[in-house]
Amino acid sequence: SQKIEQNSEALNIQEGKTATLTCNYTNYSPAYLQWYRQDPGRGPVFLLLIRENEKEKRKERLKVTFDTTLKQSLFHITASQPADSATYLCAFSGGWGKLQFGAGTQVVVTP
């Protein structure tokens, strides 16, 4: 079965730097890969979607890459701010659109 792995250790980063998160998977490449942000006590919030045949997607200070050879997606937050502190989840879109999530990586941005 598909396994999705994200860094389990929290990523501590200084304000203004670029945060880079990884999402690795074991088997087939999904047609779509999505990234969500989750704050404590809240539901996940959609950030970006990247298709299997896309190499890169950007939205404001966010960038996602998708390498089907390495079976990896990278998520970058440039010029990070304390308000970016949250847990970031990658997810595969499966049949019907149901999502299979990784465990998430916590990002802590310090001033």
Next chain:
Amino acid sequence: GAGVSQSPRYKVAKRGQDVALRCDPISGHVSLFWYQQALGQGPEFLTYFQNEAQLDKSGLPSDRFFAERPEGSVSTLKIQRTQQEDSAVYLCASSLAGSNQPQHFGDGTRLSIL
């Protein structure tokens, strides 16, 4: 409202009691999903509705879990004879149809079984 609404936000029940969790999706969203999230983990898929039809219930942990969406709008997740291992956050999400659609999540119901 503008987003997905879930109620109650918190539910405490004694082991063996039945509970019902409600989800009000975004109006016009065909797809509705339920997920279960344990502490420190990502959400795990439970079940999926397309309008009123439950097309996938492969993630439901046992036959004590039951979900419905009778009119293709509001959905209820029911857990019968609750067990301590049912303690988790239950998230509801809705979206337009299609596997390339982003999902809009509610803030969940935190269920604690004593």
